[in-house]
Amino acid sequence: MKRPGLLFMVFILLSASLPAQRNDPFLGITDEKVLPMLKHLPYRHGGMNVPAEDGRLLYDIILDKGYQKGLEIGTSNGYSALWLGIAFKKNGGNLITLEIEPKRAREAQENFEHAGLNDIIDSRINDALKEIPALEGKFDFVFIDAWKPDYIKYLELILPKMNHGGVITAHNVTSEGSSMRDFLEEIQQNPKLSTTIDRSSRAGVSISYVK
Numbered sequence: 001m002k003r004p005g006l007l008f009m010v011f012i013l014l015s016a017s018l019p020a021q022r023n024d025p026f027l028g029i030t031d032e033k034v035l036p037m038l039k040h041l042p043y044r045h046g047g048m049n050v051p052a053e054d055g056r057l058l059y060d061i062i063l064d065k066g067y068q069k070g071l072e073i074g075t076s077n078g079y080s081a082l083w084l085g086i087a088f089k090k091n092g093g094n095l096i097t098l099e100i101e102p103k104r105a106r107e108a109q110e111n112f113e114h115a116g117l118n119d120i121i122d123s124r125i126n127d128a129l130k131e132i133p134a135l136e137g138k139f140d141f142v143f144i145d146a147w148k149p150d151y152i153k154y155l156e157l158i159l160p161k162m163n164h165g166g167v168i169t170a171h172n173v174t175s176e177g178s179s180m181r182d183f184l185e186e187i188q189q190n191p192k193l194s195t196t197i198d199r200s201s202r203a204g205v206s207i208s209y210v211k
């Protein structure tokens with residue numbers, strides 16, 4: 001077999017071994033208001049948002065585990081929170097999302113309203129380092145996607161507020177790993193956490209289950 005043919009066969013075999021939603025991150029998303037936003041919002045805002053594949057990864061984790069109480073650190077215009085929000089809506093849960101920049105947070109709030117997710121997503125404008133200590137109750141899902149060198153601080157603040165069996169996820173652990181070495185070391189070595197790294201996007205997502 002010629003080399004291009006062989007490469008094509010390898011590609012087909014690898015594609016077939018991935019879950020179908022990793023080939024099409026929008027597979028099975030039927031919400032008429034949210035679907036167009038999931039498809040088009042990032043392209044209008046230039047790069048700060050998670051790729052759709054990573055949004056889908058987080059959505060699938062929330063649904064698989066039946067999580068109900070979520071926290072996101074770093075809202076921006078709300079793209080990743082839309083993925084999380086529709087998953088929590090399905091589970092009968094809710095999400096708190098934190099953003100330090102008022103202009104971005106207000107844009108996110110408009111997006112949540114447009115998506116019909118206002119009653120699911122509680123969007124707060126504050127420094128996460130100040131807001132997290134004041135949060136009441138426990139969480140079973142956290143997504144960290146804010147200032148990279150502060151990941152270790154977010155982790156230290158959130159760990160005591162996690163339910164057993166919950167998960168702490170974080171974005172850009174591959175693409176910006178050099179800005180968060182202390183965080184990466186901690187999630188691999190902390191005996192209370194069981195961590196894997198999903199490298200299917202260029203950014204990389206850490207997934208740390210709380211024992």
Ligand SMILES: C[S@@+](CC[C@H](N)C(=O)[O-])C[C@H]1O[C@@H](n2cnc3c(N)ncnc32)[C@H](O)[C@@H]1O
Pocket residue numbers: 048049050073074075076077078079080081098099100101104126127128129145146147
């Ligand atoms: C990469 S963007 C988030 C993108 C978003 N998660 C998405 O995928 O749609 C990071 C955001 O974190 C915010 N941020 C940085 N430090 C923060 C802090 N200490 N507290 C809250 N938000 C913070 C930034 O203003 C920025 O909007």
